[in-house]
Structure formats: structure tokens, C-alpha cells
Ligand SMILES: Nc1ncnc2c1ncn2[C@@H]1O[C@H](COP(=O)(O)OP(=O)(O)O)[C@@H](O)[C@H]1O
């Protein structure tokens with residue numbers, strides 16, 4: 235089973251994660267742009283000082299000199315945060331002045347009139363170096379290379395300041411937005427909690443609809459569904475209650491009869507005078523037994539229909555033949571002929587075998603009970619897209635105005651013969667519904683008797 239997911243956590247992560255990504259992207263871009271411009275500014279200051287040194291390069295009869303008084307060197311080197319280095323050299327003369335340890339750029343990679351920036355190291359410290367070429371004489375005999383370098387303290391300080399200035403406000407933004415999203419979600423979800431509390435507090439008997447007041451629009455579909463369910467539950471409960479009352483009432487009658495007859499039997503002093511009472515007792519016991527079986531069948535088909543039972547594919551002919559065989563002796567008791575009229579190839583439908591046999595048994599029971607003595611009952615199976623099971627008798631028939639009521643539980647047409655309890659056709663209907671089958675009630679051949687037709691869907 236999948237772990238239940240928290241709506242709150244989902245909303246929070248879906249809203250803040252993109253925000254966080256955007257903020258990180260934005261912070262990085264602003265950081266690198268700011269860094270680039272700061273670097274450019276420092277680089278151009280470094281170039282200025284290199285250019286100022288080129289003024290001090292002089293040429294005397296082809297000999298290049300670099301004259302800077304010590305005090306000027308001190309002024310040149312002065313910087314509160316960084317150390318400044320310089321080096322003057324030429325290809326012909328080699329090192330001329332400054333810091334010998336400062337790395338020189340590879341001359342070949344330099345354009346003669348462009349300053350060249352590079353990163354290097356001197357005395358174990360990382361430095362930024364700019365190198366410029368200058369020609370002290372008019373005949374371009376020997377170019378002098380002047381490099382100026384400074385340590386990176388100012389640049390690093392600047393980097394940290396920019397980082398703080400960019401990242402801190404963004405972080406604060408994420409925190410404030412996250413907090414607002416969190417409280418917003420909580421506030422948004424609170425109607426759901428209220429609703430859950432309201433439902434939890436209900437008694438099991440309270441099936442009144444949940445009020446829509448205060449329920450947000452988005453949650454209303456849920457309350458509507460719950461209310462529809464409560465409605466169905468209520469209707470279901472009422473039917474069950476009525477059914478139990480009816481069943482109890484129906485059982486009471488034969489049981490009361492049993493008691494009276496038993497008392498009468500007890501008063502008789504010999505077996506012979508006891509016989510009629512015993513016969514009544516057997517009759518009442520039969521009725522109770524029949525009634526309880528019918529109640530069980532009804533309960534079973536109801537529970538099957540409520541639990542999305544799986545229907546299996548089966549042959550309607552085999553099933554009907556077996557069932558008819560069971561009823562032949564009962565039919566013969568009334569001298570009724572029972573015939574099966576079916577095609578030779580199987581007729582497949584999707585169904586529950588036990589329940590379908592129960593359905594046909596109840597139809598045959600009625601046909602035998604209410605059919606014409608010495609008459610004929612025919613069970614027919616018609617193949618096709620909607621296979622049909624038909625039971626026809628030539629009895630008294632059912633009046634059109636009774637056609638709907640006979641399917642009600644415990645309903646019997648007044649004056650009906652036999653020991654029925656009015657559950658037979660209710661069971662037939664329940665089982666037909668379970669198979670999504672249609673029932674039609676009509677009259678038999680030549681307008682006489684009863685014809686009950688059950689049409690199934692495709693098997
Ligand atoms: N084949 C039939 N012919 C005439 N009447 C019938 C037939 N089947 C059912 N009925 C009528 O429908 C009523 C309801 O049938 P059912 O639910 O089986 O109850 P029960 O048979 O216990 O009376 C019966 O009382 C009977 O009057």
C-alpha cells in the first residue's frame with residue numbers, strides 16, 4: 235500500500251521548491267555580475283599604476299634606465315589592505331628594477347599595445363598581475379615590460395560583501411515567503427479539519443446531511459458525495475429495518491401455530507387423537523423451515539450484490555437441466571408435465587451458479603404451485619446477444635395490476651394457495667439485478683397462464 239501523502243507537505247514543497255531554485259539562480263547571477271564589475275574596476279586601477287610607472291622608464295644612448303626615488307617607490311607601494319609589487323624588465327637587459335620574484339607573462343602571447351592581465355603567485359601569496367609594454371626609444375630596438383601586481387585582499391573583501399548583500403536579502407525573502415505559505419496552507423486546510431471533527435463527533439444513528447455552511451467550494455463536492463452516501467445508507471437502513479420487522483412477523487405466525495398445536499397434542503391421551511395436531515405441527519415446521527431458507531437465500535444474494543461479487547461464465551442449459559430434474563418429482567405430484575426447450579449448443583452467460591439455480595427454483599416452485607394441475611410447464615432457453623430464460627405455465631396467470639407488487643418482499647396475491655411466504659419473486663428480482671438481467675412478466679401460450687422472461691447481458 236502507498237504511504238498516505240500529506241497535502242500540507244506537498245503544497246509547501248511544490249510552492250517553496252521552485253521559489254528556492256529561482257532565488258538561488260537569481261543570487262548566483264547577481265553575484266557573478268557584481269563580481270565581474272568589481273574585478274574590472276580593480277583591474278583598471280592596477281593598469282593605471284602600471285601606466286604611471288611607464289613614465290619613469292628612460293633611455294640613455296640605447297641603455298634603458300628606470301629611475302624612481304625610494305620615497306616615490308614607497309608612495310607607489312602604499313596600500314592599506316594589499317601588498318603591491320612591480321617589475322621592470324626588457325628582453326635585452328633582463329631584470330631592471332622592482333621585485334625579481336614577480337612572474338612575467340610569456341611575451342609571445344602579448345599584443346604589443348594591449349595590457350595583459352594574469353593571475354600569479356609571489357612569496358606564497360596569490361596576486362593579480364597586469365603587464366604593459368612600453369618603448370622608451372623611437373627606434374624600436376627593445377621594448378620594456380612593466381608588470382604591476384597586488385594581493386587579492388581588497389577583491390576578496392569585496393567578494394564577501396557582495397555575497398552578503400546578495401544572498402542575505404534573498405534568504406530572508408525565502409524565509410518570509412515560506413512562513414506565509416505555511417500559515418496560508420494551515421488556514422486553507424482548517425475547514426477540512428473542522429469537517430473531519432464534525433463527522434467524527436456524529437453518532438452512528440445520525441444520517442442527516444452535513445451542512446454546507448462554512449465549507450469552501452472546493453470541498454463541497456466531497457460533502458455532497460458524503461451526503462449522497464448518507465442518503466443511500468439511510469434508505470438502506472430503512473429497508474433492512476422493514477425487512478427484519480416483516481421477517482419477525484412472518485416467523486411469528488407459524489411459530490404461534492406450532493405452539494397451539496403442540497399444546498393440543500399434549501392434551502390428547504392417545505396417538506390416534508394426537509395425529510391431526512402432529513400433522514399441523516409438521517406443516518408449521520415446514521413453513522418455518524421454508525421461510526428461514528428463503529430468508530437466508532435473500533441475505534446471501536444481498537451480501538453478494540454488496541461485495542462486487544465476481545461472476546463466472548457458465549452454460550445456462552446445463553444449469554437449467556439440472557435444476558429441472560430436481561423439480562420433476564414435485565411437478566409429478568400435481569401431475570404436471572415439465573419440459574425443457576433448449577438449443578443443442580451451450581448458451582454462455584456470466585453468473586453465479588448457486589444463485590441462478592435459486593432463481594430458477596423459485597420460478598419453478600411458483601409455476602408448479604400456481605400452474606394448472608394436470609397441465610404443462612415449459613422452460614425455454616433462447617440464445618442470442620441477450621440470452622433468455624423463460625418459464626411458462628398454463629395456470630391462472632397474474633393480473634397486470636399485480637405485476638409489480640409480486641416482486642415486493644412478503645407480498646402474496648390475496649387468496650394464493652400453498653404455504654408460500656411471499657419471498658420467492660423478491661429473491662428472483664434480487665438475483666436478476668445482481669446479474670444485470672431484465673425481468674418481464676406476461677401471459678403464457680394462447681393468453682393463458684404466466685410467462686416470466688429473464689434476459690441476460692452478454693456472457
Ligand atoms: N406462476 C405464477 N402464476 C400465478 N401467480 C403467481 C405465479 N408466480 C407468482 N405468482 C403470484 O405472485 C405472488 C408472489 O410470489 P412469490 O414471491 O413467489 O411468493 P409466494 O410464492 O411465497 O406466495 C404469489 O403469491 C402468487 O400469487
Ligand SMILES: [Mg+2]
Pocket residue numbers: 596599600654656657658659
Ligand atoms: Mg413462490
